[in-house]
Amino acid sequence: MAGLQDIKRRIRSVRNTQKITRAMKMVAAAKLRRAQDSLANVRPYVTHIRGLAERLAARAEEPHPFLEQRSKESPVTLVVITADRGLCGGFNAILVNETLRLLREQFASRTVKLSVVGRRGSETLRRRGAELEAAYSQVDEDSPQRLGRDIANRFMEAYRAEETGEVYCLYNEFRSAINQPLRLERLLPMEWESDRDDPSVDFIYEPSAEDMLNQLLVSYLRVEMNRILREAAASEYGSRMTAMDAATNNAGEVIDRLTLQYNRARQDTITREVIEVVSGAEAL
Numbered sequence: 001m002a003g004l005q006d007i008k009r010r011i012r013s014v015r016n017t018q019k020i021t022r023a024m025k026m027v028a029a030a031k032l033r034r035a036q037d038s039l040a041n042v043r044p045y046v047t048h049i050r051g052l053a054e055r056l057a058a059r060a061e062e063p064h065p066f067l068e069q070r071s072k073e074s075p076v077t078l079v080v081i082t083a084d085r086g087l088c089g090g091f092n093a094i095l096v097n098e099t100l101r102l103l104r105e106q107f108a109s110r111t112v113k114l115s116v117v118g119r120r121g122s123e124t125l126r127r128r129g130a131e132l133e134a135a136y137s138q139v140d141e142d143s144p145q146r147l148g149r150d151i152a153n154r155f156m157e158a159y160r161a162e163e164t165g166e167v168y169c170l171y172n173e174f175r176s177a178i179n180q181p182l183r184l185e186r187l188l189p190m191e192w193e194s195d196r197d198d199p200s201v202d203f204i205y206e207p208s209a210e211d212m213l214n215q216l217l218v219s220y221l222r223v224e225m226n227r228i229l230r231e232a233a234a235s236e237y238g239s240r241m242t243a244m245d246a247a248t249n250n251a252g253e254v255i256d257r258l259t260l261q262y263n264r265a266r267q268d269t270i271t272r273e274v275i276e277v278v279s280g281a282e283a284l
Contacts, residue, residue, distance in 0.1 A: 004269065007262040011255060018251035024087065025244035032177065032237035038144075039174060039230045046220070046227045053216040054192045060209055065160060066217050067190055074165025075111040077155050078102065081171040081232035082121025084138055088236055089243035091172070091180075092120040098182055099125060099170060113164060115154075117147065117229070144233065148226030156221060159188050171228050172235035178242055180235035185228070187221060 057067060082095050099121075103112055115134040116122040122135040134154070136147055158164045167188040172180040205212055 004262065004265055007258055007265060011258045011262065014251050014254050014258065018248055018255070021244045021247040021251060025241055025248060028237045028241035028244060032234060032241055035230065035234035035237055036174075039227070039234050042223065042227050042230055046223050049216065049220050049223060053213065053220050056209060056213045056216060057192060060213050062210065064210075064213055064217060066156075066188055066221075067192075069189055070162075070165035072165070073110065075113055075163065076107050077113045077115065077158060077164040077167040078107070079115045079151060079155070079167070079169045080117070080121055080125075081169070081228060082116060082118030083232075083236045084119045086120055087243065088240035091236055091239040092118070092124065094182065095170065095172070096121055096124045096128070100128065100130065102170070102184070103130065113158070115151065117151070117232075138229075138233070144226050144229035148229050149222050152218075152222045152225040155188065156218065164188075169225075169228055171232045172239075174231045174234035174238065177238035180238060187224065190217070 057064065078099070080095060080099050082092050086092065099114075103114075113133045114125070114130060115136070116125060116132055117136045117138065119135075119137050122132060126132060136151065138144075138147065155164065155167045159167060166186060169185050169187055171183060171185075173183045174180055
């Protein structure tokens with residue numbers, strides 16, 4: 001009978017866990033929907049402002065500092081976007097492992113100034129021996145806009161002061177709830193793919209073309225950082241929804257196995273009791 005009670009206790013425990021994972025899946029799905037809508041709004045804006053900057057850069061008389069290549073021996077700024085919480089599959093672990101690989105291989109010969117968004121990533125990287133220049137936490141849904149501006153301002157100031165030669169960002173690009181590939185994007189110096197317009201056609205600029213180009217590039221970096229944070233947030237919610245869905249299904253399978261085990265144990269107990277009664281009756 002003690003064995004039956006233990007099995008029943010385990011079934012109740014797994015069923016309670018299943019309720020929690022199902023609720024977390026529903027919450028992640030709702031947040032994912034909002035994150036997708038927000039991302040769908042910001043992506044066209046980033047593309048448009050980048051196109052404006054490209055066309056204006058093609059007409060600029062002097063190259064902007066953000067477009068100039070620096071020495072390959074200069075320090076590198078690496079911004080890594082992780083999550084504040086766990087229970088999202090391998091989302092954080094993959095980012096941490098890729099960050100350590102970049103520090104060990106691609107940037108091994110250079111000084112790296114590492115900035116991490118997300119408590120999980122910063123805590124894990126510190127435990128594994130990485131030195132962090134800055135750590136950020138996303139505490140609310142307005143964080144992408146605020147954090148994007150703060151982080152962009154920080155690495156732009158370092159780049160202007162020639163304290164860093166390149167700025168990279170490592171994050172998950174959101175494509176679907178089950179597909180969020182890692183992407184290492186270089187933010188500074190910028191590289192344009194091609195000239196958008198015929199440079200023979202020019203315009204009158206007010207203020208000057210250089211001032212407008214500077215404002216456009218600063219705005220572009222801020223909104224691009226905002227987009228990256230929203231890409232990472234959507235990827236986190238998608239990963240968490242997928243992980244909680246798998247956990248809910250696994251809990252259901254465990255409950256089925258335990259229920260079968262309980263029924264067999266109960267049947268064995270009843271059979272044994274019947275045999276004892278029959279044997280006692282025959283002895284009399």
